[in-house]
Structure formats: C-alpha cells, structure tokens
Amino acid sequence: MIDTNQPAPPGLExxxxxxxxxxxxxxxARKNSLWxxxxxxxxxxxxFMATAASHYDIARFGSERPSFSPRxxxxxxxxxxxxxxxxxxxxxxxxxxxxxxxxxxxxxxxSSGGIFDTYSVLQGIDRIIPxxxxxxxxxxRPEQIIEGLLKxxxxxxxxxxxxxxxxxxxxxxxxxxxx
Amino acid sequence: MPFSNxxxxxxxxxTIGEGLVHSSEPFDFLTxxxxxxxxxxxxxxxxxxxQYQFTFMTDLCGVHLPEQKGKELGAVYxxxxxxxxxxxxxxxxxxxxxxxxxxxxAHFNSANWMERETYDFYGINFTGHPNLxxxxxxxDMDYFPMRKEYPLEDQVRRDKVDSxxxx
Amino acid sequence: xxxxxxxxxxxxxLFPTDKxxxxxxxxxxxxxxxxxxxxGVFQNVLQMDGERIVSGVSTIGYIHRxxxxxxxHRPFYQITPLTDRLNYCSAPINNMGWHMxxxxxxxxxxxxxxxxxxxxxxxxxxxSDHLICNSILGLDAGAFSGFLYVFxxxxxxxxxxxEICGSRLTTNMGRVGGMERDLNPKAIAKIKQFLIDFPxxxxxxxxxxxxxxxxxxxxxxxxxISKEMAMDYGFTGPNLRAAGIDYDVRVMNPYSSYEDFQxxxxxxxxxxxxxxxxxxNEEVWQSLRIIxxxxxxxxxxxxxxxxxxxxxxxxxDVYTKMEALIYxxxxxxxxxxxxxxxxxxxxxxxxxxxxxxxxxxxxxxPARLHFRRPCFIFYQAYAEMAKGMMLSDAxxxxxxxxxxxxxxxx
Numbered sequence: 076m077i078d079t080n081q082p083a084p085p086g087l088e089x090x091x092x093x094x095x096x097x098x099x100x101x102x103x104a105r106k107n108s109l110w111x112x113x114x115x116x117x118x119x120x121x122x123f124m125a126t127a128a129s130h131y132d133i134a135r136f137g138s139e140r141p142s143f144s145p146r147x148x149x150x151x152x153x154x155x156x157x158x159x160x161x162x163x164x165x166x167x168x169x170x171x172x173x174x175x176x177x178x179x180x181x182x183x184x185x186s187s188g189g190i191f192d193t194y195s196v197l198q199g200i201d202r203i204i205p206x207x208x209x210x211x212x213x214x215x216r217p218e219q220i221i222e223g224l225l226k227x228x229x230x231x232x233x234x235x236x237x238x239x240x241x242x243x244x245x246x247x248x249x250x251x252x253x254x
Numbered sequence: 255m256p257f258s259n260x261x262x263x264x265x266x267x268x269t270i271g272e273g274l275v276h277s278s279e280p281f282d283f284l285t286x287x288x289x290x291x292x293x294x295x296x297x298x299x300x301x302x303x304x305q306y307q308f309t310f311m312t313d314l315c316g317v318h319l320p321e322q323k324g325k326e327l328g329a330v331y332x333x334x335x336x337x338x339x340x341x342x343x344x345x346x347x348x349x350x351x352x353x354x355x356x357x358x359x360a361h362f363n364s365a366n367w368m369e370r371e372t373y374d375f376y377g378i379n380f381t382g383h384p385n386l387x388x389x390x391x392x393x394d395m396d397y398f399p400m401r402k403e404y405p406l407e408d409q410v411r412r413d414k415v416d417s418x419x420x421x
Numbered sequence: 422x423x424x425x426x427x428x429x430x431x432x433x434x435l436f437p438t439d440k441x442x443x444x445x446x447x448x449x450x451x452x453x454x455x456x457x458x459x460x461g462v463f464q465n466v467l468q469m470d471g472e473r474i475v476s477g478v479s480t481i482g483y484i485h486r487x488x489x490x491x492x493x494h495r496p497f498y499q500i501t502p503l504t505d506r507l508n509y510c511s512a513p514i515n516n517m518g519w520h521m522x523x524x525x526x527x528x529x530x531x532x533x534x535x536x537x538x539x540x541x542x543x544x545x546x547x548x549s550d551h552l553i554c555n556s557i558l559g560l561d562a563g564a565f566s567g568f569l570y571v572f573x574x575x576x577x578x579x580x581x582x583x584e585i586c587g588s589r590l591t592t593n594m595g596r597v598g599g600m601e602r603d604l605n606p607k608a609i610a611k612i613k614q615f616l617i618d619f620p621x622x623x624x625x626x627x628x629x630x631x632x633x634x635x636x637x638x639x640x641x642x643x644x645x646i647s648k649e650m651a652m653d654y655g656f657t658g659p660n661l662r663a664a665g666i667d668y669d670v671r672v673m674n675p676y677s678s679y680e681d682f683q684x685x686x687x688x689x690x691x692x693x694x695x696x697x698x699x700x701x702n703e704e705v706w707q708s709l710r711i712i713x714x715x716x717x718x719x720x721x722x723x724x725x726x727x728x729x730x731x732x733x734x735x736x737x738d739v740y741t742k743m744e745a746l747i748y749x750x751x752x753x754x755x756x757x758x759x760x761x762x763x764x765x766x767x768x769x770x771x772x773x774x775x776x777x778x779x780x781x782x783x784x785x786x787p788a789r790l791h792f793r794r795p796c797f798i799f800y801q802a803y804a805e806m807a808k809g810m811m812l813s814d815a816x817x818x819x820x821x822x823x824x825x826x827x828x829x830x831x
Contacts, residue, residue, distance in 0.1 A: 114455060116462050116826065117461070117506065118505075118506055120461075121590055122589075122590055125575070128568070128572035128573070129572065130576045143455075143456070156484055156486055158482070158484050158485050160482050160483050165455075187413070190503075191487070192408075192411075193490060194404075194407065195408075195485045195487045196486055198411050213591060216589065280763050281525060281763075281764050283765060285763070309652060312793060313765075313778060313791070315778060315789075315793075317789050330778070332776075332793075362653060363654050364798050364801065367798070367801045368798065371797075375489075389482060390482035391485060399487070400489065400490055406490050
C-alpha cells in the first residue's frame with residue numbers, strides 16, 4: 076500500500092513549536108525529493124519511460140526532475156544491460172555524484188547480468204559500484220520500479236545525516252576502490 | 255518480375271567462369287560460392303547490369319565452418335534488386351591461417367560497418383577497407399569471439415557455478 | 422590612453438595576440454554514450470567549429486550482448502526471447518519474423534487464423550514503435566505534452582499484449598507453428614476498443630505537430646538525404662521511404678497474409694526530418710487500417726499448425742496420451758533435429774528490413790544465426806549526415822532516425 080500521508084516523525088510538540096531530531100527532518104526532506112539520473116541503456120529504459128509518463132508517474136513521489144547531470148542527481152537508476160565497454164562510463168558517472176547518493180539496479184541485467192551470460196556483458200553492476208536496491212524483472216513492471224523507489228525512500232528517511240562518515244560506508248567504498 | 259535462378263546462374267558463369275566454385279538453391283534462393291579474387295568483379299557486373307540491377311546489398315555476415323579445411327572462414331553477401339525483385343546470395347571462403355577477402359566498400363558504402371563487424375567477430379581481413387578496426391567489442395580484445403573454439407561465457411566470472419547451470 | 426593588458430609573466434598567455442590561430446581551433450565534443458535523450462547508448466565524438474559540426478566519429482558497442490553467439494547454444498524456441506531484445510520497442514515483430522524463419526526451414530505452413538493474429542500483433546507493434554519515435558522527436562524539440570499523451574495510449578497497447586501473451590514489453594509472443602493460445606474475447610474487445618479510441622488521440626497529436634510553425638521551422642530541410650545516398654548506405658524502412666523510394670518488405674515479398682490487406686505506403690520527397698516524421702505519422706494510420714481489416718475478417722480455424730514434431734501438444738493430451746508425452750519430452754529436451762540448410766527471411770520491422778539468416782547443420786541449435794539489423798546499417802550514415810549541421814539540428818536528426826540501441830549492437 077502506498078501511504079501518501081506523511082506522518083510527522085516522533086517528537087515533542089507544543090503550541091507553536093515542534094522538536095524532533097535533525098536526522099528525521101532531513102530524512103523526511105530527502106526522501107520526498109529524490110532526483111533520479113535515469114541511466115537507461117535498453118529495454119528496462121522503455122519501462123522507465125512508461126513509469127515516468129502520466130499513467131504510473133514517479134513525479135508524485137518527488138522524482139519530478141530527472142537530472143542527466145550526475146552532479147545534480149541523488150539517485151542513480153541503472154536500467155538495462157551494462158556491457159563491459161560501458162562499465163567505465165557507469166563508474167565515472169557514479170564517481171561524479173555528490174553525497175548523499177543512492178543506486179537502484181533495475182532489471183535482471185543490471186542486477187546480475189540477466190539472460191546474457193556472455194563474455195561481453197558485465198554480470199551485475201555491483202561488480203563496479205555499490206548498489207542499494209535491486210529490482211528484479213525482465214523488464215520489471217512499472218509498479219515494481221516504483222516499489223524499488225519506495226525502498227530507497229525508506230533508506231533515505233532512516234539513515235543518518237552524514238552517512239558518508241560512518242565506518243561501514245567507508246569500508247564499502249574502499250572495497251570498490253572509490254576514493 | 256523476378257528473373258529465374260537459371261538465368262542469373264548462367265550470367266554468373268559467363269562473367270567469372272572458373273571463379274564459380276559451387277552453386278545451389280536452398281529454399282529457392284540462388285546461392286553461389288565464388289573465389290575471393292572474382293568477388294568484386296562479379297558484384298560490380300551484377301550491380302551495373304542494365305536488366306538485373308542488383309543495386310542494394312541487403313546483408314553481409316561472416317561464418318566459421320571448422321570442417322571445411324582450407325576454407326574455414328567465409329563471408330556471405332545478400333543482394334537484392336528492387337526493380338525486378340530478385341535476390342541472390344554470394345559466398346566466398348578463405349583459409350583460417352590468413353583470411354583475406356576483398357572489401358565490398360568499393361561498390362557499397364553500407365559494407366563499411368558490416369565488414370568491421372565481421373572482422374570483429376571472425377578476424378577476416380578485408381583488403382581495401384578504409385578503417386578496419388573493432389566495432390562492437392572492446393577495443394583491446396585480443397581474440398575473435400565468434401569463432402567456434404571460443405566459449406560463450408565469460409571465463410573470469412565468479413558468481414555462476416557451472417555445475418548448477420548444466421555445464 | 423591605450424588599452425593595455427597588464428601581463429604577469431607567471432600566468433599563461435590566455436589572450437594570444439595571434440587571433441588567427443585562436444579562431445581556427447576546433448572543439449572536440451563528446452556526445453554520449455550516456456546522454457540526456459533516452460535513445461540508447463551510442464557515442465558520437467564531434468569536431469565542432471563553434472556551433473557547427475565539422476566532422477564526427479560514431480562508436481557503438483556499448484550494449485553488445487553477443488546475441489549471435491548465444492543463439493549458437495540455444496534450441497530454436499529458446500532464441501525467441503533473444504529476438505525480443507533486438508528492437509525492444511516493437512518486440513512482436515521480431516518474434517514473428519524469427520518464427521517465420523524457422524517455419525521456412527522446417528517447412529511448416531501456418532493456418533490463416535494464426536497468420537491474421539500475427540498481423541494484428543505486428544501492426545500494433547509498429548504503431549507502438551512509431552509512437553515512441555515521434556513523441557521523443559517532439560520531446561527533443563521541446564514539446565513535452567505529446568510524449569505524455571502518447572504514452573497513455575501505449576499503455577492500452579501493452580494491455581492488449583498482456584491479453585495475448587502475458588507480458589508488456591518483451592513479449593516472447595507466439596511459437597514456431599502459430600500462436601500459443603487463441604485470442605480470447607477480452608483481447609478482441611480491447612483491440613476493437615483501441616481502434617475506436619486511438620484515432621482521435623492520434624489526430625490530436627497530428628494537430629499539435631504537423632502544421633505547427635515552430636516544429637516545421639525546426640525540422641524542414643534538416644538532415645535531408647538523397648535517394649542514391651540512402652540506397653548506398655543500406656537504408657530501409659521509414660527513413661528510406663522518406664527519401665522517396667517505396668520499398669516495403671510487406672509489399673515486395675509478402676509474408677503472413679499481408680497480400681490480403683489493402684494499405685498504402687507513405688513516401689516522402691526530400692528525406693529530411695519532417696518527411697521522416699510525417700512518414701511515420703502516416704504509417705500509423707495505415708497500420709490502424711490493416712488492424713481493422715484483420716479483426717473484421719478474422720477467419721475461423723486452428724491457431725497453430727499441425728506439426729507435432731515442433732509444436733508442443735496440449736497439456737491435457739500430454740497427461741493422457743502416450744504420443745503427446747513423447748513429443749513433449751523430445752521437443753523440450755531438444756532431441757528433434759532440424760533439416761540441414763540455410764534460409765533467409767525478412768520482415769518489415771519498425772525501422773526497416775529485419776532479416777534472419779539461419780544456417781542449420783541438423784542439430785538442435787543453429788550453426789549460424791545472423792540478424793540483419795536495420796539500425797546498425799543505416800546508422801553508419803549519421804556521421805556523414807551530420808557534417809555541416811548545427812548541433813541542435815544534429816540532435817533532431819539522430820532522434821528522427823529512430824536508432825534503437827538493442828538493434829544497433831545486438
């Protein structure tokens with residue numbers, strides 16, 4: 076169920092003021108304004124176009140402005156097969172994104188190589204960049220892509236404000252050799 | 255009105271004589287196998303012929319037939335005459351040690367990328383091609399992947415256990 | 422007083438006094454592979470003189486998935502999902518083309534009802550492909566609303582696909598020998614409703630663009646290509662018909678009962694972007710005509726050929742009859758061999774002549790399968806076409822050629 080009410084985070088309320096933790100407020104703001112970078116390569120890209128169009132509409136979840144510049148995007152949506160020739164391009168795009176950034180791997184090809192178990196296809200983008208949410212399907216229905224977006228919203232709402240400073244995250248980026 | 259296969263075959267025989275190695279008609283589609291030296295002359299004659307007018311090259315692809323010793327790698331050309339609706343398939347083969355076939359870019363500009371793709375997959379050297387480099391695979395690949403001796407799967411992947419995939 | 426630049430010897434000379442050398446430098450601009458118009462992944466490295474393109478080099482292969490190599494390891498019915506992913510905007514056309522190629526090899530004749538259902542699916546796919554191309558061309562020119570209207574209608578086409586085969590985009594529709602199930606009454610009702618509702622929307626789309634002064638100024642005489650150049654570079658499909666040659670595989674080499682239908686082939690004059698847009702526009706109207714004729718005259722009969730060696734038997738028979746069980750086992754395990762031979766079959770895809778060259782050596786998988794992909798062949802001409810153009814015009818030309826990356830790289 077998609078709950079379009081945005082309940083206030085737990086906090087202390089009184090006449091004319093509301094006190095809560097900074098993390099919660101920033102999380103609420105971040106989750107409702109995730110600007111995606113649609114890195115669409117193949118068939119899943121067409122399903123993304125259907126998701127962005129008026130019938131399924133991701134704009135109502137805050138993804139109003141798809142940004143093709145990685146420096147201005149929050150969410151990297153990798154949709155479609157990534158070949159080994161495309162790998163360095165994807166890596167460069169991810170490295171240019173500023174924190175906070177999240178990555179969705181949409182479709183079977185981005186998650187694990189899909190039906191293309193061949194010499195020229197990268198078997199999953201998590202070989203080169205860290206991924207937050209995997210959306211399986213070939214191609215996934217727009218409802219599934221929206222569910223992936225909602226899971227990213229949960230992550231965005233519940234993380235600390237400066238995830239980049241946590242030890243776990245630093246170790247993750249180290250393992251991918253991303254400085 | 256398409257010309258009959260016998261008539262076109264007769265023209266091919268008179269044009270290149272000894273250059274014609276073999277001819278057949280699988281599924282009523284005239285197929286001729288020619289020697290690489292006679293290829294450009296034959297295609298030019300077919301293209302410029304006043305009645306036949308094979309002015310469109312539909313396709314160009316490579317094949318690898320390991321059983322045919324001395325003629326393992328080949329190129330297959332499909333030509334189509336739009337004015338008479340006649341089609342013809344021309345094949346030519348070269349040995350795998352040093353495969354070399356004249357480039358069809360002399361007659362058709364659309365052969366440019368198709369020959370690059372065939373070179374990328376099979377390693378056939380098209381003499382006279384303006385820019386014969388890889389097109390679809392990564393530029394630093396050092397083997398020709400469509401040849402039969404190379405496997406389909408990426409040999410350096412770690413996550414897929416061959417025994418569970420029936421290999 | 423003279424205007425003097427104070428020069429600091431430590432700084433580089435940013436304003437050379439030799440204006441000639443400065444003015445003749447060309448800029449190298451990298452367009453792609455990840456670029457804002459979601460057409461697909463291909464790269465053009467352009468040499469620009471200010472806003473004008475001097476020359477360009479196209480590089481492709483960023484989504485090379487080695488279809489032809491995979492096809493050498495799969496039995497015929499497992500290659501159908503691969504063909505879906507060639508021109509993924511019009512997957513049923515690819516599926517049907519592949520099935521017809523295999524049927525030619527195996528010598529199977531498909532009954533009329535199945536052929537008419539195939540025609541309906543292929544024409545819906547053609548409409549779907551042209552809808553994307555024209556609305557994205559509008560999007561690149563700055564008109565966003567057309568895209569939104571059109572995608573609403575594409576959802577209706579997706580619903581029809583779901584009734585026929587279960588899937589929206591990568592349909593894997595039909596089987597060697599016919600269709601996998603008959604058109605149920607709901608599918609027929611949805612097709613008829615689509616034929617009633619869609620023409621009004623398409624007319625509205627046409628009213629938005631066809632005589633729109635701004636759109637016409639942007640696309641007329643942009644990217645014109647002559648007939649000779651089009652033929653030389655291997656153009657087929659709407660791009661060729663816009664240049665003035667009326668070559669259409671459905672008319673030249675009819676397949677799957679296309680000779681039963683009355684339809685026109687729209688042909689342009691100059692081969693510029695406006696002609697390509699209008700040819701696709703008109704082809705949608707002609708496809709609607711074909712679908713109307715097909716659904717009105719849908720013949721009765723079986724929806725698949727009587728070919729027990731290649732077409733899976735009905736499930737009830739598999740559970741009750743011995744021969745059906747054996748055929749089912751042999752087909753699935755791939756123990757039925759194909760005749761030796763080579764066959765070429767082509768269909769009119771959304772972008773041109775989509776051909777399948779199949780060489781069989783008798784085994785369960787092809788010895789060689791080559792896809793004649795129209796996008797790959799005509800995209801070679803883009804670098805030539807873009808010479809001398811402004812960058813914004815070059816973007817529209819790229820968009821109007823309708824290059825689908827899956828078909829480009831295969």
